[in-house]
Amino acid sequence: MMFKLENSVNQYINLPRELGVGLFIKREDEIHSFVSGNKYRKLKYNLMEAQKGGFGTLLTFGGAYSNHIAAVASAGKQIGIKTIGVIRGNELLGKKRKNATLSFAKQCGMRFKYVSREDYRNKTNDLFIENLRNEFGAFYLIPEGGTNELAIKGCEEILNEEDGYFDYICCSVGTGGTISGLINCSKPSQQVLGFPALKGSFLNEDISKFVTKPNWKLISDYHFGGYAKINEDLVSFINKFKALYGIPFDPIYTGKMMYGVFDLIKKKYFPKGSKILIIHTGGLQGISGMNTVLKNKGLSLIDI
Numbered sequence: 001m002m003f004k005l006e007n008s009v010n011q012y013i014n015l016p017r018e019l020g021v022g023l024f025i026k027r028e029d030e031i032h033s034f035v036s037g038n039k040y041r042k043l044k045y046n047l048m049e050a051q052k053g054g055f056g057t058l059l060t061f062g063g064a065y066s067n068h069i070a071a072v073a074s075a076g077k078q079i080g081i082k083t084i085g086v087i088r089g090n091e092l093l094g095k096k097r098k099n100a101t102l103s104f105a106k107q108c109g110m111r112f113k114y115v116s117r118e119d120y121r122n123k124t125n126d127l128f129i130e131n132l133r134n135e136f137g138a139f140y141l142i143p144e145g146g147t148n149e150l151a152i153k154g155c156e157e158i159l160n161e162e163d164g165y166f167d168y169i170c171c172s173v174g175t176g177g178t179i180s181g182l183i184n185c186s187k188p189s190q191q192v193l194g195f196p197a198l199k200g201s202f203l204n205e206d207i208s209k210f211v212t213k214p215n216w217k218l219i220s221d222y223h224f225g226g227y228a229k230i231n232e233d234l235v236s237f238i239n240k241f242k243a244l245y246g247i248p249f250d251p252i253y254t255g256k257m258m259y260g261v262f263d264l265i266k267k268k269y270f271p272k273g274s275k276i277l278i279i280h281t282g283g284l285q286g287i288s289g290m291n292t293v294l295k296n297k298g299l300s301l302i303d304i
């Protein structure tokens, strides 16, 4: 196979003893040198399927800072398949040089189609897809955020035998694909906790459709007001964590989850002696885009 992922390491976090829990971080952000984390897990079997079907082009959807867009662009370049990104918000037309994510994707050879926020909402409609096929020819379609059955199959490879040691598995949740894979490969005795990065109650239902076990729960108190919404408190937490333990988190997904896990540890949510595994799903490419936003607002930046 042309597409290979490295194994990730569980890094021990030396917390003050009185907190009473053992904390490890699975460095999925380091499984690939260009674009890291769960997006590659989600792409693996989709790419194999596209190759098997003889597709010359991948088409997918995302916002201007999307980790998924960056991952598809990079993966397509590596395996020699063309990529098209349908990007939400046509106000971005012509601005791509200012956005780190889109300029990275462009360098990887991705072509863009900008659509209005209104049109973007139709992205799963048959007619909308048919029009795209008329415009671009045949393509292998990957949904927004990359979540489908094959993506979940890829995420079922995140945990290994030794991870059976942990009592809790924690991860950030967007569309729910990653946590679904984690639940399916967890042991029934383990608890999988998901921290949604956005507001909304549709997730429980979406996840239920994909999973085979009831050992999971969403903790919805740490979305900071919604997708890509952040505050000074979160930025300061991310910077302190990096300074203390040397591990970077992104402000959209993993930073919010880690903030939540720390808050829960402080509130004694986890029984004494619990062994907790955090899944670092990557997303670090999004930091520079967020820093541009913070800078324009005159707020403090995330340390890189």
Ligand SMILES: *Cc1c(COP(=O)(O)O)cnc(C)c1O
Binding pocket: 037, 038, 039, 067, 068, 145, 147, 172, 173, 174, 175, 176, 177, 178, 179, 250, 253, 254, 281, 282, 283, 284
């Ligand atoms: C996309 C993403 C998620 C969310 O994954 P889902 O499978 O959509 O729930 C979490 N963390 C990072 C860094 C991501 O890029």
